Amino acid sequence: MNKPVRIAPSILSADFANLGNEIHACQGADLIHIDVMDGHFVPNITIGPLVVSSVKKITQTPLDVHLMIQRPEEYLEAFATAGADILTVHIEAATHLHRVVQQIRDLGKSPGVSLNPATPLCAIEEILPELDMVLIMSVNPGFGGQKFIPASLDKIRRLRAMIEATGKEISIEVDGGVTPANIAEVYKAGADTFVAGSAVFSTSNYSLTIQQMRIECQGTQS
Numbered sequence: 555m556n557k558p559v560r561i562a563p564s565i566l567s568a569d570f571a572n573l574g575n576e577i578h579a580c581q582g583a584d585l586i587h588i589d590v591m592d593g594h595f596v597p598n599i600t601i602g603p604l605v606v607s608s609v610k611k612i613t614q615t616p617l618d619v620h621l622m623i624q625r626p627e628e629y630l631e632a633f634a635t636a637g638a639d640i641l642t643v644h645i646e647a648a649t650h651l652h653r654v655v656q657q658i659r660d661l662g663k664s665p666g667v668s669l670n671p672a673t674p675l676c677a678i679e680e681i682l683p684e685l686d687m688v689l690i691m692s693v694n695p696g697f698g699g700q701k702f703i704p705a706s707l708d709k710i711r712r713l714r715a716m717i718e719a720t721g722k723e724i725s726i727e728v729d730g731g732v733t734p735a736n737i738a739e740v741y742k743a744g745a746d747t748f749v750a751g752s753a754v755f756s757t758s759n760y761s762l763t764i765q766q767m768r769i770e771c772q773g774t775q776s
Protein backbone atom coordinates (compact mmCIF):
# COMPACT_ATOMS: atom_id res chain seq x y z
CA MET A 555 0.00 0.00 0.00
CA ASN A 556 1.23 3.49 -0.80
CA LYS A 557 2.20 5.69 2.09
CA PRO A 558 0.07 8.79 2.60
CA VAL A 559 1.59 12.18 1.87
CA ARG A 560 0.94 15.17 4.13
CA ILE A 561 2.24 18.62 3.24
CA ALA A 562 2.57 21.09 6.11
CA PRO A 563 3.46 24.66 5.12
CA SER A 564 5.43 26.37 7.89
CA ILE A 565 4.10 29.86 8.55
CA LEU A 566 7.55 30.85 9.83
CA SER A 567 8.21 31.99 6.26
CA ALA A 568 4.82 33.70 5.80
CA ASP A 569 4.15 37.44 5.88
CA PHE A 570 3.04 37.85 9.52
CA ALA A 571 1.36 41.17 8.74
CA ASN A 572 -0.92 39.31 6.36
CA LEU A 573 -1.12 35.95 8.12
CA GLY A 574 -4.80 35.15 7.56
CA ASN A 575 -4.54 35.58 3.80
CA GLU A 576 -1.23 33.71 3.71
CA ILE A 577 -2.87 30.70 5.38
CA HIS A 578 -5.93 30.86 3.12
CA ALA A 579 -3.58 30.81 0.14
CA CYS A 580 -2.27 27.41 1.30
CA GLN A 581 -5.33 25.60 -0.04
CA GLY A 582 -4.66 21.87 -0.28
CA ALA A 583 -2.31 21.78 2.71
CA ASP A 584 -2.87 18.85 5.07
CA LEU A 585 -1.54 20.66 8.14
CA ILE A 586 -0.48 24.17 9.07
CA HIS A 587 2.93 23.97 10.75
CA ILE A 588 3.49 26.53 13.50
CA ASP A 589 7.01 27.03 14.84
CA VAL A 590 7.11 28.10 18.48
CA MET A 591 10.56 29.34 19.56
CA ASP A 592 11.47 30.68 22.99
CA GLY A 593 14.90 32.29 22.55
CA HIS A 594 16.39 29.70 24.94
CA PHE A 595 16.08 26.28 23.35
CA VAL A 596 16.74 27.94 20.00
CA PRO A 597 18.25 31.36 19.26
CA ASN A 598 15.04 32.90 17.95
CA ILE A 599 11.64 34.00 19.32
CA THR A 600 8.46 33.53 17.34
CA ILE A 601 4.88 32.62 18.15
CA GLY A 602 2.83 32.06 21.33
CA PRO A 603 -0.61 30.64 22.12
CA LEU A 604 -2.36 33.95 21.26
CA VAL A 605 -1.36 33.68 17.61
CA VAL A 606 -2.25 29.97 17.53
CA SER A 607 -5.75 30.79 18.76
CA SER A 608 -6.15 33.51 16.10
CA VAL A 609 -5.02 31.07 13.40
CA LYS A 610 -7.44 28.44 14.70
CA LYS A 611 -10.34 30.85 14.08
CA ILE A 612 -9.57 31.30 10.39
CA THR A 613 -8.78 27.77 9.21
CA GLN A 614 -10.13 24.26 9.50
CA THR A 615 -6.80 22.73 8.53
CA PRO A 616 -5.31 20.94 11.57
CA LEU A 617 -2.59 22.87 13.39
CA ASP A 618 0.77 21.13 13.74
CA VAL A 619 2.51 22.96 16.58
CA HIS A 620 6.28 22.45 16.79
CA LEU A 621 7.44 23.49 20.25
CA MET A 622 11.10 24.51 20.21
CA ILE A 623 10.98 25.57 23.83
CA GLN A 624 12.48 24.58 27.14
CA ARG A 625 10.14 23.16 29.80
CA PRO A 626 7.40 22.34 27.26
CA GLU A 627 5.26 20.79 30.03
CA GLU A 628 4.51 24.31 31.34
CA TYR A 629 2.91 25.43 28.07
CA LEU A 630 1.10 22.37 26.73
CA GLU A 631 -2.26 23.30 28.17
CA ALA A 632 -2.08 26.84 26.77
CA PHE A 633 -1.29 25.59 23.27
CA ALA A 634 -3.94 22.86 23.49
CA THR A 635 -6.58 25.38 24.54
CA ALA A 636 -5.43 27.71 21.76
CA GLY A 637 -6.28 25.02 19.21
CA ALA A 638 -3.19 22.91 18.50
CA ASP A 639 -4.07 19.49 17.06
CA ILE A 640 -0.58 18.00 17.05
CA LEU A 641 1.84 18.99 19.81
CA THR A 642 5.47 18.11 19.12
CA VAL A 643 8.11 18.57 21.79
CA HIS A 644 11.87 18.21 21.49
CA ILE A 645 13.45 15.26 23.22
CA GLU A 646 16.43 17.52 24.05
CA ALA A 647 14.11 19.88 25.96
CA ALA A 648 11.93 17.44 27.89
CA THR A 649 13.51 15.82 30.94
CA HIS A 650 10.48 13.65 31.73
CA LEU A 651 9.46 12.84 28.20
CA HIS A 652 7.12 9.98 29.06
CA ARG A 653 5.12 12.25 31.36
CA VAL A 654 5.02 15.02 28.73
CA VAL A 655 3.68 12.63 26.08
CA GLN A 656 1.04 11.43 28.54
CA GLN A 657 0.08 15.05 29.27
CA ILE A 658 -0.45 15.67 25.54
CA ARG A 659 -2.70 12.58 25.30
CA ASP A 660 -4.61 13.66 28.40
CA LEU A 661 -5.25 17.03 26.73
CA GLY A 662 -6.83 15.12 23.83
CA LYS A 663 -4.05 16.05 21.40
CA SER A 664 -1.75 14.05 19.17
CA PRO A 665 1.81 13.71 20.54
CA GLY A 666 4.95 14.07 18.47
CA VAL A 667 8.60 14.04 19.49
CA SER A 668 11.30 15.86 17.57
CA LEU A 669 15.00 15.03 17.27
CA ASN A 670 17.73 17.50 16.40
CA PRO A 671 20.19 16.43 13.71
CA ALA A 672 22.79 15.31 16.29
CA THR A 673 20.35 13.34 18.46
CA PRO A 674 20.56 9.59 17.80
CA LEU A 675 17.45 7.52 17.10
CA CYS A 676 18.19 5.22 20.04
CA ALA A 677 17.08 8.10 22.31
CA ILE A 678 13.45 7.45 21.33
CA GLU A 679 13.52 3.65 21.46
CA GLU A 680 11.47 3.42 24.68
CA ILE A 681 8.96 6.16 23.91
CA LEU A 682 8.35 5.29 20.25
CA PRO A 683 5.26 3.04 20.75
CA GLU A 684 3.55 5.90 22.68
CA LEU A 685 3.86 8.40 19.81
CA ASP A 686 1.72 9.39 16.83
CA MET A 687 4.61 11.13 15.09
CA VAL A 688 8.38 11.54 15.11
CA LEU A 689 9.72 14.79 13.69
CA ILE A 690 13.19 14.49 12.21
CA MET A 691 14.90 17.87 12.06
CA SER A 692 16.82 18.01 8.79
CA VAL A 693 18.35 21.38 9.76
CA ASN A 694 19.39 22.74 13.14
CA PRO A 695 16.24 24.30 14.56
CA GLY A 696 15.79 28.05 14.90
CA PHE A 697 15.46 29.46 11.41
CA GLY A 698 13.74 28.86 8.11
CA GLY A 699 15.50 28.79 4.76
CA GLN A 700 18.38 26.49 5.69
CA LYS A 701 19.82 23.67 3.57
CA PHE A 702 18.63 20.08 4.06
CA ILE A 703 21.27 17.97 5.87
CA PRO A 704 21.78 14.92 3.58
CA ALA A 705 22.55 12.51 6.48
CA SER A 706 18.88 12.93 7.50
CA LEU A 707 17.91 10.50 4.71
CA ASP A 708 19.63 7.54 6.32
CA LYS A 709 18.19 8.53 9.71
CA ILE A 710 14.69 8.49 8.20
CA ARG A 711 15.31 5.04 6.67
CA ARG A 712 16.46 3.64 10.02
CA LEU A 713 13.52 5.25 11.82
CA ARG A 714 11.06 3.71 9.35
CA ALA A 715 12.52 0.28 10.15
CA MET A 716 12.19 0.95 13.89
CA ILE A 717 8.55 1.96 13.43
CA GLU A 718 7.79 -1.14 11.37
CA ALA A 719 9.17 -3.25 14.21
CA THR A 720 6.61 -1.71 16.61
CA GLY A 721 3.72 -2.76 14.34
CA LYS A 722 2.13 0.66 14.98
CA GLU A 723 1.20 3.46 12.63
CA ILE A 724 3.53 6.30 13.49
CA SER A 725 4.17 9.21 11.13
CA ILE A 726 7.58 10.49 10.20
CA GLU A 727 7.63 14.24 9.68
CA VAL A 728 10.68 15.95 8.20
CA ASP A 729 11.37 19.60 8.88
CA GLY A 730 13.99 21.83 7.31
CA GLY A 731 15.12 22.44 3.76
CA VAL A 732 12.44 20.30 2.11
CA THR A 733 11.77 21.49 -1.46
CA PRO A 734 10.01 20.23 -4.61
CA ALA A 735 13.49 19.14 -5.80
CA ASN A 736 14.28 16.83 -2.86
CA ILE A 737 10.88 15.81 -1.47
CA ALA A 738 10.66 12.61 -3.55
CA GLU A 739 13.94 11.36 -2.10
CA VAL A 740 12.78 12.17 1.45
CA TYR A 741 9.49 10.37 0.80
CA LYS A 742 11.30 7.32 -0.60
CA ALA A 743 13.49 7.23 2.52
CA GLY A 744 10.31 6.69 4.57
CA ALA A 745 8.85 10.08 5.56
CA ASP A 746 5.14 10.81 5.07
CA THR A 747 4.75 14.34 6.45
CA PHE A 748 6.73 17.24 5.02
CA VAL A 749 7.19 20.70 6.47
CA ALA A 750 7.91 23.34 3.86
CA GLY A 751 8.44 26.98 4.79
CA SER A 752 10.56 28.89 2.31
CA ALA A 753 9.83 26.33 -0.44
CA VAL A 754 6.14 27.33 -0.30
CA PHE A 755 6.16 30.97 0.76
CA SER A 756 8.88 32.05 -1.66
CA THR A 757 6.66 31.09 -4.61
CA SER A 758 3.86 33.09 -6.19
CA ASN A 759 1.23 30.32 -5.93
CA TYR A 760 1.43 28.46 -2.59
CA SER A 761 -1.36 26.08 -3.45
CA LEU A 762 0.29 25.03 -6.69
CA THR A 763 3.63 24.45 -4.94
CA ILE A 764 1.89 22.26 -2.33
CA GLN A 765 0.25 20.30 -5.13
CA GLN A 766 3.58 19.95 -6.97
CA MET A 767 5.26 18.62 -3.83
CA ARG A 768 2.51 16.02 -3.41
CA ILE A 769 2.80 14.98 -7.07
CA GLU A 770 6.59 14.57 -6.69
CA CYS A 771 5.94 12.00 -3.94
CA GLN A 772 3.14 10.25 -5.79
CA GLY A 773 5.42 9.95 -8.84
CA THR A 774 7.64 7.61 -6.83
CA GLN A 775 4.75 5.24 -6.04
CA SER A 776 4.44 2.02 -8.02
Ligand SMILES: O=C(CO)[C@H](O)[C@H](O)COP(=O)(O)O
Nearest residue numbers: 695696698699730731751752
Ligand atom coordinates in the same frame (compact mmCIF):
# COMPACT_ATOMS: atom_id res chain seq x y z
O1 LIG B 1 11.24 24.27 12.60
C1 LIG B 1 11.69 24.99 11.74
C2 LIG B 1 12.98 25.70 11.96
O2 LIG B 1 13.48 25.41 13.21
C3 LIG B 1 10.91 25.26 10.48
O3 LIG B 1 9.71 24.52 10.51
C4 LIG B 1 11.69 24.92 9.22
O4 LIG B 1 12.94 25.48 9.19
C5 LIG B 1 10.89 25.25 7.97
O5 LIG B 1 11.52 26.14 7.16
P1 LIG B 1 12.20 25.76 5.74
O6 LIG B 1 11.24 24.83 5.05
O7 LIG B 1 12.36 27.08 5.08
O8 LIG B 1 13.51 25.07 6.06
Ligand SMILES: [Fe+2]
Nearest residue numbers: 589620729749
Ligand atom coordinates in the same frame (compact mmCIF):
# COMPACT_ATOMS: atom_id res chain seq x y z
FE1 LIG C 1 9.24 23.42 12.47
